[in-house]
Amino acid sequence: MAQKRPPLPPWTAELGLACYKCFKEDNVHLSRCSGCLRISYCGPECQKRDWELHKPLCKALRAMEKNSLIAATLISALPKMPITDWKVVNDSMTQACLDVVFPFYRGSLQRPPTLFEANLILGEPRCLACTRTDQLIRMEAAQNGADNFRRLIPCPECHLTFCCSPAHWDAARPLHHGPCEEALDGLSQCTMNRQIHALLKTRTLMISVHDFPVRFVWHPKRVKSAWTPLSGSSWEAEFHDEMRKYAGKLTARSVFLAIMEASDNLSMAMTVLHGLEMLNDDDGWTRKHMLRVHIIGASAMEANSVIIFEEILNHLPQVKILKLVLCGPDMPVGALSQTVALETCSECTQLGRQHIQEHVADKYHIFVKNQGSQFQKPDLCIVFNSGASVVSTHTWLPTLKLLVEGKIPTVFTSYNREEAEGQAALLRAADAKLHPAVGPTRNPWGSIKLHHPPPKVYGFDSSNGWLAGGFR
Ligand SMILES: [Zn+2]
Ligand SMILES: [Zn+2]
Ligand SMILES: [Zn+2]
Ligand SMILES: [Zn+2]
Ligand SMILES: [Zn+2]
Known part of the structure; x- marks a missing residue:
């Protein structure tokens, strides 16, 4: 073992x-x-x-x-x-x-x-x-x-x-105490440091006292009664009550920290919803029988938190089936081109809703080629935490070309502004007509758990913290 x-x-x-x-x-x-x-x-x-x-x-x-x-x-x-x-x-x-x-x-x-x-x-x-x-x-x-x-x-x-x-x-x-661009609401590096420190302490406490898993993969087990647009909402508004129910004994401060921790994974599901909302002119997509989302360049990070994607279903009570494809050459070994139905929460199960995933350990353009005439255009393609270096490599070009020419709605996210802007430049160079709503701009549904990325001495990263660009 x-x-x-x-x-x-x-x-x-x-x-x-x-x-x-x-x-x-x-x-x-x-x-x-x-x-x-x-x-x-x-x-x-x-x-x-x-x-x-x-x-x-x-x-x-x-x-x-x-x-x-x-x-x-x-x-x-x-x-x-x-x-x-x-x-x-x-x-x-x-x-x-x-x-x-x-x-x-x-x-x-x-x-x-x-x-x-x-x-x-x-x-x-x-x-x-x-x-x-x-x-x-x-x-x-x-x-x-x-x-x-x-x-x-x-x-x-x-x-x-x-x-x-x-x-x-x-x-x-002045730099340390002035507003920090990558921090929430222009807080300073000093304030963010203290917030991160508090989170680390709570986390160590949660792991020892509440037997919290080291990686906190959490989504609330509830189906919303109707789709409500996410613009104008916030992590606090969406998850506070649910986290309170879940975490029971935690103090108010700890509930906030637990949301921060959960946002690291949840940001993937929330960014999918945000991308769909921004790239569609009306809300017809919220009423589709089957919603298809393809995650490109997926790796262990996505594969280890597959259950959080049910949060997409939970926001869309009218959708019956969520069909997710996790595709990337770095998908963990054992990922086969096979379709599995994931267990859903009791509410979803009762309503006969399905969360179907297909894991593909290959490049996206190869997956599409292998699908041939079976290929069905997804409602959204998404690439999480792409750095400029990732997509600049020639191995990405066939996929990029396929997405742009096929007019497949696509969103790229990055860890920070620098990477997002680099990524956006590459997308434009590949003839993508970037939709202004999806970048380069801060992602309102990026993880609020910030990291200090070594060897930098200033600035923070967060998972999907920036929307680098998108097109349709
Ligand atoms: Zn300080
Ligand atoms: Zn020790
Ligand atoms: Zn559910
Ligand atoms: Zn030593
Ligand atoms: Zn010095």
């Missing part, structure tokens, strides 16, 4: 602010791993239990620190003045990681880093104004022959953003 994969450590553990093994941060005394000084443990017990997994990276981190050539390269690339433009600071970081840091670890580990390791390599806390890390500060001190070194100074409010000196904090403060 396959070994159960341990859950990915939360951001706080990746920053060294929680135990890297048990994730505890409150009422524990954390000490840094003396080998790499990169992560912390609550005691020798957790450190011992983690050593087998941590050992290779611990050694590689030390080797990096002792490598004077790498040190010289990274130090010379540091900006001479504090940067206040987040795009510049993010770009300089990403470039250094691609050119120097990542190749070093690949060589040192003699294999590509695992996801856990990559998160630690790229996610080391950095100065918001110059991208210095604690490791770089130590490397600089070693170069200068100094033996006492300073450390990054955390923000006194959120403790999750850092600067390397008071002067750099003076330069970075």
